[in-house]
Amino acid sequence: RTQASAGQGALLAGALWVLMPCGLLYSALALASLGNGPAQGAMVMLAFAAGSGAALLLAPWLWSRLRRATAPLGERWSARAAGVVLLLLAADALWMDLGQQIARWCGVGAP
Known part of the structure; x- marks a missing residue:
């Protein structure tokens, strides 16, 4: 082509x-x-x-x-930066879920 x-x-x-x-x-x-x-x-x-x-x-x-x-910086830097962003977003999602589970366990917030 x-x-x-x-x-x-x-x-x-x-x-x-x-x-x-x-x-x-x-x-x-x-x-x-x-x-x-x-x-x-x-x-x-x-x-x-x-x-x-x-x-x-x-x-x-x-x-x-x-x-x-x-x-x-090259392409390797951008791949590593993308990996770090993905890691941070995943950690944030897990942290938010953990906070909701603790709130449910303690009876805090809406049922």
């Missing part, structure tokens, strides 16, 4: 990806349907679109800056 045909394939995949809704969109639609009327539901969807649009515009820019900033 040539580089041009690979780029066209990526463009086609990206165009088709737009047609596939995500779980976050379904959550926003459910929230919008709980509104007091069409105007309030439209405002919820407008807020969702504004937040999503901003994230989609800023993410590539932030990614390119991060890649330039970490280029001297």
Whole structure:
């Protein structure tokens, strides 16, 4: 495959990806349907679109800056950093669950 045909394939995949809704969109639609009327539901969807649009515009820019900033460190550094972030998130999840189990055991909080 040539580089041009690979780029066209990526463009086609990206165009088709737009047609596939995500779980976050379904959550926003459910929230919008709980509104007091069409105007309030439209405002919820407008807020969702504004937040999503901003994230989609800023993410590539932030990614390119991060890649330039970490280029001297090499790919091994980024893999290790990703591992540390994953470890911290897993530890946080376990800590939160442990706190809930202790609260249930002690009878603190809602049943």
